[in-house]
Amino acid sequence: MSSAVVSTSAAQGRPFVFDIEEAADACPQPSGAELLTEAARPPQRVVSTSKDKDKDARLAGVTTASRLAVRPAPEMVSSGIAAMDALTGGLPRGSLTEICGPASSGRTTLLLAALAAATRRGECCAVVDASDALDPQSAVAAGVELSRLLWVRCGENSPEKSLEQLLRATDLLLESGGFGMIALDLGDLPPQAARRIPLTTWFRYRRAVEHTSTVLLAIERQSIAGSCSSLLVKLGQQRNRIKKSADSRFPALAHAQLLTELEITAELVRSRQERKPVCSAEITFACKTAWAG
């Protein structure tokens, strides 16, 4: 009996062809009970013979079963900042991206840049704002098209209430579908409160957003989604980020000093994209204030 079996990876669409007899010779089919106890069995000592070596050589070209389920690389979209794109390769669709860092580290700047890029692409975006902190003027200055942005303002009462509202609103938006980007703004939420979000919630979000074209983006003080996030960027305090446009003619006047630019330091902590292996890369880039021109 010689029949070819074609197994197609649903994810990649590539066919894998192998001879069923050879495969049967190489790996005798275990029974159901054996399969169940396979994991629990202690490792056995294997004595290799010349016949086994021949088989190994023949099987070298056969794709292992674990490789069949290779997920396709997600589509990456621009984060709106060229330096960030160079660092991370962009934001992955259908995945959770975390941007964390302390206050004044540039999280909101990155968020607005990503929203601006998404709305410029014509996508509808949603911001679920745990602390009602979005500044419309900043959003417009960053280039966000307000007509394509849905703003959900939580946090009227207490952090606990606002967190509950945020989670439920996010669930509803993910269920609704069709958004290019859904951003969770947990930036002002104390880490103790943010850590109350169960890990199962993040798993649920990851599952909900999987196989969709939505970018799920969360900004927070500390990473809280654990392994659920595909991309984790940490923003840090940098050494010299305030630039002053001091006018030498009026050194005594305070308004001669103008906040014109900040420097953001970003570190890539985790990336699940195969084409960009996990590394700890760091970049620093400048962002201007709206009035600096």
Next chain:
Amino acid sequence: MFACIFVPNFPVAAVFRAEPELRAQAVAVFEGKPPLEKVFAVNESAGRVGIAPGMTKAQAELCSELTLRPRSRLQEASAHAALLDCAQSFSPRVEDAALETALVDLAGMETLFGSLPEIAHAMSQRIAGLGLEANVAVASNPDAAVLAARGFSGVTVIPQGKESESLGSLPVEVLFAGWVEGEREGKKKEDERRKNSERLLATLERWGIRTLHALAALPEVALSERLGQEGLRLRQLARGTAFRTLVPVETPAVFEEGVELEHPIVLLEPLAFLLNRLLDQICTRLASRALNTQELRLTLELESFSSRNQEAQISNQQFCRTLRLPLPMLDPKLFLKLLQLDLSAHPPGAPILKIHLAAEAARPRSAQGGLFLPPSPEPEKLELTLARIASLVGESRVGSLELLDTYRAEGFRMKRFVPGAYSEGAVSETVRQKVAAEEKSAVTALRMFRPPLRAAVTLENGEPARVFCAKKKEVQGTVLWKAGPWRSSGDWWEREAWARDEWDIALQTADGAGLFRLMHDLLGGSWFVEGSYD
């Protein structure tokens, strides 16, 4: 050719349309003021158990199998509107002949809907879909079609020239069967018509004329001598040769359904059950006319304890809610969910006596999705999602932003979120150009503290040197760096005048330095921390 759609036993049919589960039961409709209520109409099952029109309500109540319902003008009006909708879904030339009868001019309709029998069957099916069982008849003149629809159940098509033969077997009573029609013309005229009909019927009975065939065979002159012009008209009707011009009705823009309740409703759950039924009826009517709706108006008549016996004051106890949709839609489940969410956010606050639902008709949206257009939420799903989020966070706290033409802080307002793709049709060329263009460099963003945090500020040489904010411990300490002031003012001609100085300051925080915007209210003299640069 003309088609007539006739709903036999109309008051009972209207009840069945509102309560379809009663179809299998014996039902009698009564009217009149208590305690003089009388049975007005009965269905076949009720007739079989001995209930007949004219019996008192008390007599009818003795029958345990019988279901009694009061006559509802509102339900009858809705059923009549549904009848006209069905007729108008076939032709724009429709005559509102009577409450239970609609006449349709079929001239030119064969090319659209097929042969005459096909049109008649399609009409029968469509009216059944609207919850009414009707007889449909097609004939060469309106009156012959009306008589055939009244006399023959089901679908009847009378070929041209065969009217007399087809109608001949009908009893002469069908000529006077328009008793419901009289209801619409006032009590006096109705009584006059009825008396005249009874007199003519008695005369024909005396002559032994029982069918239209016998009436049609009577000599014209002799009949004219005995019964006058009325007799000639009846003979023409019996022969199927009477002809008149159709009087078309205008299409209403609003579709209404209503229900009057015997017992007031207090809970929202039974209300949702009734709303579901009304929405189904309205959506079926709209669908039959290939229309959608963009506005739903719900009016609830509430029970007023203080003025229960004063009708003038009860009419003021109305509770109205209007549901405006961003796009024309036609999904009764979606409408029901939206109304439920709206009512749970704004409960009526009193028992409900009457429900009235009106839908503003709108043309369906004609948008074609493109393969290469960016993703966009489905309008129906999005509307429901927005309503659910609004019930969660509050109506005014979800939507899209609109900047106001002012320099005042918080110069924006929330508006309904309607994604640009719906309103603009597609991604405009300018957007494509924008995407293609080089992206801007990042712009520093401000995170707002809402409301602004009141702070105690120590000044040195007129500049902030130390800041203490009791509500946020990160915003405390010596000012490391500052820039400002940025002075602005406005609306000085209004009561809400404002004047402010803005400072950008850096403070030492646990994680390093924090950048904040400090605001000095020049009119009030207070200092606030407005937000942080992030």
